[in-house]
Amino acid sequence: MTQRGQAPTARLRRLAMELRQLRERAGLSREQVAEATEINRTTLYRIEMAQAKPQVRTLRALLDVYDVSKDHRNDLIAILKLAGEESWLQTASEDLPGHYPTYIGFEREATAVLNYQLSFIPGLLQTEAYARTVIPGGAPELSAAEVESRVAVRMARQVDRDPSPIIEVIIDEVALCRRTGGPKIMREQLQHLLNKSEKSNVTLRVIPLSVGVHPGMHGSFVILRFAHGVRDVVYIEVSTTDLFLDNENEIRRYNLMFDQLRAVSANQGESRDLIARALAGIQ
Known part of the structure; x- marks a missing residue:
């Protein structure tokens, strides 16, 4: 059980989310x-609400009912x-699930997404052609099929989905200047940004x-950010290493940093x- 008044960690929330989804997929x-x-x-x-940490035997019993594969189990x-x-460092060499499903799961349950991007257009605002360029650029080991799979998932995450969270994005101008994918792709991407910046749930x-x-x-x-007073999660992706921060001091520090970035941004x-x-x- 989680201690009274203590916010669930990122891992416990991930586990709760997975168990809820497994039950729903099983139609139970x-x-x-x-x-x-x-x-x-x-x-x-x-x-399922991450208000209690199950015992291992309880988890095994649930996984039996949901007919979960050995690897997933x-x-x-x-x-x-x-x-x-609290903090969750996940690398490609760990025996844990890939970071991408973890992040997408958190993003799907978030009521607000605050995203600062230094070098690229954020995934939630990317065009399909732009995504198809940057995904293999950051992970050249991916096969063509894996790239297409990730592109499809990224398009499904776009700001038009329903329900859509509040999205606040801050982009360094360097991301606008970089000719990612060539002139045609970049023109389409920048026009896409202008279009999406007019949506009521998007602040750019x-x-x-x-x-x-x-x-x-x-x-x-x-x-x-999540509803019902659930603590924020900070996600940082660096090459093959991904960090989920769930520590109150770290969350406070990154919220302060986002405030500082907002202050130096153009309106x-x-x-x-x-x-x-x-x-x-x-040109």
Whole structure:
């Protein structure tokens, strides 16, 4: 069980999310699972809401009912055993599930996504052609099929999905200047940015090159916010290493950094002008 008043860690929330999705895919109600496993329905609810940490035998019983594969089962048991740790460093060499499904799961449940990007257009605002360029650029080991799969997932995450969270994006102007994929792809991408910046749930700001040194120059990050007083998660992706931060002090630090980046950014109207000038400058 989680301690009273203590926010669930990123791992525990990941486990809760997976168990809820597994039950729903199996087409089972909580009442049916409770009857099949003799796990109290209230306990099952608390486990699925990350309000309680299940025992290993309880988790195994649930995975039996959901007919989970051996590899997936081992992944979830590994997450449970490490669920008390707040920060979650996940690399390609770990025996845990890939970071991308983890991040997407958190993003899907978030009520707000605060994203600062230094070098690229954020994934939630990318065109398909732009995504098809940057995904293999950052992971050249991916096969063509894997690239297409990731592109399809990224397109499904776009800001038009329903329900869509509040999205606040801050982009360094350098991302607008980089000719990613060539002139045609970049023109389409910048026009796409202008179009999406008009959506009611999207706030888009640009940090002008004239600002000089600013707090975001060390790298990009995402802050995911949730309902019901659930603590934020900070996600940082660096090459093959991915970090999920769930520590209160770290979350406070990244929220402060986002506030500082917002303060040095152009306002929304000025940001649109910067994007339009970048678009006009592409030959």
